[in-house]
Amino acid sequence: MHQILLIRHGEAAKSSTDADPGLTERGQQQAEALADRLVREFQDGVGVRLISSPKARAIQTAxxxxxxxxTQIVEDPSVIEIPSPQxxxxxxxxxxxxxxxxxxxDSLTPTQVQWRKGITDRLRQLYSSAEREPFHTTLVFCHFMVINSVVAAIRHDLQVxxxxxxxxxxxxxxxxxGKLIVKELGQEKSSDNLIQ
Incomplete structure (x- = not known):
């Protein structure tokens, strides 16, 4: 059995003009605190693979x-944030x-449907990859909508x-x-600003 941790990026700078903002100072602190927790759980990281969305906020969290x-971070466009309507x-x-x-x-555009399918397909492929490589865990640094998409797909639930x-x-x-199972949901955000 392979373990996957879907990790939401740290707090990102808010911008209506920058399509790829990086982390705020608070977000950097969150990334450091996350690293502290991961070192306690996985020590030197042997057997753990790092995959990240290409977005700056995800990479900077990793x-x-x-x-x-x-170790290296593998950038993977299949776990990027949901594409906006054209x-x-x-x-x-x-x-x-x-x-x-x-x-x-089920209200998504065809492009967004393909995005969603690509995420779960990629995660399921980690099983065969783990057989060929010495990994027991994959950390996936990604986004709010990616995580909700995967959880909904596993639950067969249409609610976004x-x-x-x-x-x-x-x-x-x-x-x-090849079968994905939700073991534990991440800590929930209490603020009104749920997306960034």
Whole structure:
């Protein structure tokens, strides 16, 4: 059985003009605290693989633990944040995401459906990869909607917002012969600002 931790990125800078903001100072602190927790659980990181969304906020969340373990971060576009509808201005994305939270997964565009399928397909592939490589755990540094998409797919639930994972929270999955199982949801965010 392979363990997967879906880790939401730390707090990101808010911007209506930058499509790829990095972490705030608080977000950097969250990434360091996360690294402390991961070192306690996995010590030197032997057998643990790091995968990250290509977005700066996800990569920057992964850097502290990668540095401590002296290991590489594999950037994987299959775990990037949900794509906006074609032609949508960046300044409207936040409102669109908030509305999406109250909708269902079957309301997605074909591009978004493909995005969602790509996430679960990629996670299921980790099982066969683990057989060929000496990994028992994969840490996936990703986004709010990625995590909710996976949890909803495993539960066969159409509701978009399954829960509100906090910054740097860890949602634990098990992967057994290609089947994903939710073992534990990550800590929930209490603030009104649930997406970034």
């Amino acid at each position: 850097v502290p633990i990668a540095t401590r373990w002296k 032609g949508m201005p960046l300044k409207e994305r936040s409102r669109w995401i908030r509305n999406l939270l109250n909708s269902q997964w 917002a399954q829960f509100h994972p906090d910054y740097a929270s860890q949602t634990r999955l098990a992967l057994n012969e």
